[in-house]
Amino acid sequence: MGPDNDTGGSQFLLLGLSEKPELQPLIFGLFLSMYLITVLGNLLIILAVSSDSHLYTPMYFFLSNLSLVDICFTSTTVPKMLWNLQTQSKAITYDGCITQMYFLTLFGGWDNFLLTVMAYDRYVAICHPLHYTAIMNPRLCGLLVLVSFIISVLNSLLHSLMILRLSFPAELEIPHFFCEIKQMIKLASSDTFLNDTMMYLTTGLLAAGPLAGILYSYSKIVSSICRMSSAQGKYKAFSTCASHLSVVSLFYCTVLGVYLSSAPTRTSQSSAITSVMYTVVTPMLNPFIYSLRNKDIKRALNSLLGMPGINGDKCLGLKKRP
Template identity: 75%
Template sequence: MNLPGSNSDFHTEASLSETPSSHLFFLETGNITRVSEFLLLGLSEEPELQPLILGLFLSMYLITVLGNLLIILAVSSDPHLHTPMYFFLSNLSFVDICFTSTTIPKMLVNIQTQSKGITYESCITQMYLFTVFGTLDVFLLTVMAYDRFVAICHPLHYMVIMHPQLCGLLVLVSWIMCVLNSLLHSLMVVSLSFCTDLEIPHYFCELNQMIQLACSDNFLNNLVMYLAAVLVGGGSLAGILYSYFKIVSSIRAMSSSQGKYKAFSTCASHLSVVSSFYRTSLGVYLSSAVTHSSQSSAAASVMYTVVTPMLNPFIYSLRNKDIKGALKRFFGMTDLKRTLMLRLKKCP
């Protein structure tokens, strides 16, 4: 009689080199059996919906990348935008590009090749990068709220407080904290063992899905995950709310209506992005906790993983005259250079 967890069980499981029905593979190293592939079920398993999903997500991904690249080009090419606010905005655009690039390309490839598989190493890497860039979004939105707080509540000391060294340090610290946070979660997931049920009801390897999929004790993983979510998400939200509480107090104290409008207009875009990100992300996790439906959670997560990064450039460009002016000057300079080059070529 074999006891559960004995070596004979491992050898029995490892002898199943491939299960034809689900194409799940296992590798054996000593007394440890490790899975080598997961299956991403995606948003839908209906064959007729796959071309529609492919076209829709490809379009959204291209719009996201192009829109955020334009923000980065506008900020980097216009000296008038070399300020702390636009420095943080360009960093947010870069992070949004990376955020969507960790999940959407793999999803598109799987749909195109009609494959659901993702290797163990690729899944852990995807989960790590997704956590890094998702957390960076939260930190940068918090830093941008602090920047607006200093600009409106301490306008005379703004350039003294928000000097380039502090801006660079804030971004660097955000990167370090996000990398360490994601590394902790990834190392804890690597220590988990997985059984034969390796189907992930999502279109990417999400941290929560990976933890729930494990057949070993995941209590510590859940504890660390929720604790980090409270500290990072709750702490950042508290910082943003405090900043805007002070901002609203300062705006109300202004005597000039024009000054009030100008102060509010500098915060409108950031407020829109913050509310969109937190509303969709909190909605996803609260709804999943109530309904316990992984497929509905995967569909709802599209809002903060794809839609919000895609809308950010539109929010900032449509409500910001500086960005629109920089883009017009950038494309105007490009057209001028092209015209000059053509004329030079025509000259004998």
């Protein structure tokens, strides 16, 4: 490490989305609302899936894991941002910055792999329905989630260790609301060629690779749907994929837009605003996207919340006596 990288006890400054004082209360209220909606919405999905035995299927197992990861993903950035806005402080320690980058990369990567696994699940369900139960058995489902987690941990650890080798100015201002890897590499005062190379290489392998798998799965799904003779069957098959496709589109368009864009006219502020989409907005919208068109989730939520008319007795753990 260089002499100016003795930053273990120093502080960096997160400039946030705007430095205008009059906008700070608005930003605080907006992000607090989105964070609470994200946590509550995803928590309800997890509770609904775990409380309804009809949802003990691979699709909902992966969905509940996705909801848990989305809560963790958002929680790595928004609480610190809200704290800084409330205390009117922009400081984050060097150790805190590295820790934030580590968990952000971990949960972002895990989110990415879960979306890919969910695409594979839909592919098996639609293209090989007779063998679905045998293929998507509990052991394979657990293994897919575990392997996704391990790969994400290793990728996150690699990037964090690569950042640790860089030198940074004593007074570092980060034009973002969290410690983003691309911004940190850009602001380093030492040679970043190896970091840039590794970032683009892993982004290509761990983002473009799964995206190619998702596109391949859906090409097979579309082909299978087109061969169906029943219009109702086509609609049902498409409905099970529409929510997932919406989430994939939101996630990948914003992530790839941030990490693969090298346009010289792209400002740090525009990059930060784009990052809001995949770190805050997408996790917030996921519960709505998956529940609005899903009758099973609606029924489970009604049962969980004790709403009358749908499994009210079951929700309370009661059985009607003869």
